[in-house]
Amino acid sequence: MTLEGATILITGSNRGLGRTLVGAGLEVGAKKIYAAARCSADVANDDPRIVPIELDVCDPASIERARATCGDVDILINNAASLANASTYRAKALAPARTEMETNFWGLVGMCRAFAPVLEGREGSAIVNILSMGALAGIPFCGSYCASKAAAWSFTQALRLELAASGTAVVAVFPGPIATEMARPHEREGRWPAEEVARAIYEGLARGDPHIFPDPVAQSVAASYAADPWGLPTRFAGSID
Numbered sequence: 001m002t003l004e005g006a007t008i009l010i011t012g013s014n015r016g017l018g019r020t021l022v023g024a025g026l027e028v029g030a031k032k033i034y035a036a037a038r039c040s041a042d043v044a045n046d047d048p049r050i051v052p053i054e055l056d057v058c059d060p061a062s063i064e065r066a067r068a069t070c071g072d073v074d075i076l077i078n079n080a081a082s083l084a085n086a087s088t089y090r091a092k093a094l095a096p097a098r099t100e101m102e103t104n105f106w107g108l109v110g111m112c113r114a115f116a117p118v119l120e121g122r123e124g125s126a127i128v129n130i131l132s133m134g135a136l137a138g139i140p141f142c143g144s145y146c147a148s149k150a151a152a153w154s155f156t157q158a159l160r161l162e163l164a165a166s167g168t169a170v171v172a173v174f175p176g177p178i179a180t181e182m183a184r185p186h187e188r189e190g191r192w193p194a195e196e197v198a199r200a201i202y203e204g205l206a207r208g209d210p211h212i213f214p215d216p217v218a219q220s221v222a223a224s225y226a227a228d229p230w231g232l233p234t235r236f237a238g239s240i241d
Ligand SMILES: NC(=O)c1ccc[n+]([C@@H]2O[C@H](COP(=O)([O-])OP(=O)(O)OC[C@H]3O[C@@H](n4cnc5c(N)ncnc54)[C@H](OP(=O)(O)O)[C@@H]3O)[C@@H](O)[C@H]2O)c1
Pocket: 011, 012, 013, 014, 015, 016, 017, 018, 037, 038, 039, 055, 056, 057, 058, 078, 079, 080, 081, 082, 103, 107, 130, 131, 132, 133, 174, 175, 176, 177, 178, 179, 180, 181, 182, 183
């Protein structure tokens, strides 16, 4: 895939991995990056190649406005996500788990539905879904988050086949722990720098990898999954308390 001269839209780009993907995208030669955030002031920037846009992936009207504004997108990176960081079965209320599903699954689906027609027929076009190693096996105390990512992974596989004829690649990214706000409660378990994760994602895209494992933990999980998919959940036993 050619990143040089591409126009990229990145959701949740005001902080964390999304923000880092904006900077790294310019480094690999993107012509324009739509930096999408719930509050566009959070992505205000002097660089003329960065175009801030307001986008709440849980709001269909907001997605529709983004689609109407960003008709020249080559690569959509679905990065925005929510993590409740709580045991789903012990949680007093399920609202945070529902927010995870709304954001990580339905938000991603909404973006794909809106932008697949924009990308269709564009040479080198791609939808890049930032999932998680939790899409492959449930992680304790993140059950509903993993369920939302597993749902997104399932959808990603189907969408890849549905869009194959249109020329749009559909890429799945399975990061391990990244040093961002989201994984702060798991700081002591070791997290990979967002800059290196972003670089590995663009390297994978440039190579045309359909699945990207952008850090050493993710790569080790991928190896475990390839060797023994049924055994992978036991690897996460006691990994988080
Ligand atoms: N951090 C990790 O260890 C880790 C591991 C595996 C996978 N991932 C995945 O990597 C991606 C980036 O995560 P991160 O670590 O950068 O998380 P983060 O620091 O918590 O950032 C999450 C981003 O998503 C945005 N967001 C949440 N709900 C949204 C909505 N409804 N509409 C638009 N934007 C919304 C947030 O915006 P606000 O500022 O407005 O809340 C924020 O910009 C996510 O898909 C995550 O699941 C992360």
